[in-house]
Amino acid sequence: MNSLGGILLILNISVALGQVNSNCQHGTLRLVNGGATYRGRLEICINFVWGSVCDDSFDTNDARVACRQLGYEVDGGQSVSYYGSAYYGQSAGPIWLNRLYCTGFENNLLDCNRAVGIGNAYSCGHYEDVGILCPACSTGSVRLTDGLIPTEGTVEVCNDGAWTSVCDYNWGYQEAFVVCRQLGLPATDAQPVYYSNSFGYGHGIPTLYNWRCIGNESSLNHCLKSTSSCYYSYYGVQVYRISGVRCKGSIVPGNCLTGSMRLVGPNGPNKVEGRVEYCSNGVWGTVSSYGFDVRDAHVVCRRLGHQTPRALIFWNAYFGQGSGPVLFHYLGCTGNEDRLEHCTYSSDPYYLSHTNDVGVKCSERVLTDCINGRVRLVNGTTPDEGRVEVCINGEWGTACSSNWYESETKVVCKQLGYSQDGEGSIFRYSKFGDGDYQQFLWNIQCTGSETNLASCNNYHSDNCYYGRTVGIKCYNTSNCTDGEIKLYGGQSNAEGDLQICYDGVWVFVCDGWGIPPNVVCRHLGYQDNWASYSSYSLFGGNNDVAPIIYIEFYCNGNEDSLKYCSNYNYNYYCDTAFGFTCSSTVNCNNGTIHLTDGEGDNEGRVEICTDGIWMTIDARYWNYNNAKVVCRQLGYYDTWSVAITDTNWSGKNERVGYRYSCTGTENELSSCSNYSPSSHANNWFNQKRGGIDCQYNNTESIEIYC
Incomplete structure (x- = not known):
């Protein structure tokens, strides 16, 4: 479109x-x-x-x-x-x-x-x-944001769990004193900042309050406040008026020289790996990960003594958050500079948070004898699986999981000598590790017909989020015929996650598509009454077992086999499988009941024959009136009947049927009011089942809930 x-x-x-x-x-x-x-x-x-x-x-x-x-x-x-x-x-x-x-x-x-x-x-x-x-803050707490150092910035107050800026109407020194004191900083010489566009407008809509402090309060919440307009006209345009503050900082300059650099890792400062820190005016500060790429990392590593550096980048405070100011944001190094301060950078204060502190790992570049375009799988437990690595300019690099789907996997498996039409499993989020390489293939786009990855459209990038390398597992064709289906992981062949023979390989079908359960069950030769579906790989289907294919079937529900349904492969990533439970042939008469899993023949979980199959009872609405009817139907005395709801009888392999609500006068459970069950098998797994304990002696009824 x-x-x-x-x-x-x-x-x-x-x-x-x-x-x-x-x-x-x-x-x-x-x-x-x-x-x-x-x-x-x-x-x-x-x-x-x-x-x-x-x-x-x-x-x-x-x-x-x-x-x-x-x-x-x-x-x-x-x-x-x-x-x-x-x-x-x-x-x-x-x-x-x-x-x-x-x-x-x-x-x-x-x-x-x-x-x-x-x-x-x-x-x-x-x-x-x-x-x-979303993560909420504590009402009444304050913070400073968007400043160049931690002790200045836009004043934000936590209001109803969210941070909002403060109107600057009547904002003065008394209010600034209180904010600095609340933050644990000296109130002396605190300075209010008006129309603090230099700090930014903060988050959310400003609180429409006019704060009036004496100056000796311990928190802004102790000051008087009233509602106020938060706008003023600037050349005819209505803009916010936002408060800011500059406090006297408590940061004490250390023994570092301006321009010095270090990496702070798990074992302290070093020159190999860790959080990037730069010394400015005697204080160690950090570098924001926003916009940080391998060219910036090369400058860092070269400054630390690595002559032909390779660098791996770690985002989002991987090595912990620093404590000084955030000095550089959106660095724009070419890679040839000797010092970070020679690079272009932004001082946009919105991103100056230590949650974005960047880290790097430096090493020397070592060229290998790999042939450009060759691929390999690394760090798997078997030769047919691992992290995808590609030879780029004489050096091994990794493939990024961004936009990596079934067609890209198929091409790599073909290139490695597996079946020309075979499928493969996809593993995102660095299941097989990230490797030590700085080169990445990103946004690779294959049709699936290529014979090697180099023939696909791709973008050679030096950036890929740490934890986002892709891994695959290749499969050769098996002895199955395309279109065959079976169920995996159930306690019987009549239940499990759906597998279909696709391009000669058994694959799982991605969770969520509207395949009618009765079509699957008819295809497998089972009864289609009470056919049900399950999601989220309820029976254990996953990419370690077989590929999960993002394929959609279009059925009207009357087909005897999935092969009569049209289908379309969306070529997307999927990690959970669709499952089904079918009805095996059972010789029971509708409405009959029996007890199972009890210590005697007069107690246990109640099962009722419904449409020719045994089904357990949904324990919601289950009470002594229901127990009376069941005991009466089974031939026991109905004046001493115990209704039991017990999670020990729950299990994904036991179909939950109707909920029953009896008055206690009925002769059979099937005569009671009932409510239709769910056809979604996941809803059964932890659902309590109804059970009873019938007695031979004539006493009164009680209820027990476990």
């Missing part, structure tokens, strides 16, 4: 849903219905209309990007959470985003990969609207 068609599609969706344009800015996010600013249903503004995000494939990486975009600190190991199934309620707008695949390092959700376009809510409804929980 061209860009104009995409815009028309989005506009048509908005009109169809009856949405009214708002004043929101395209791409901005908000959290709704969470009761606090840092949690709620995630909504994004597209073409002036607020809409929701689907929970399909949504994970922690996606939540981390959303929280970062909303202004929360997420790069220092802070915890973020996400909640599916419309946990914070359903949106009334369109579903704008679906099947996101963020790496976790993007600054905007729209920068993430997506399996479907904006506004494509395929297989998703508002009952799947996702919500997130």
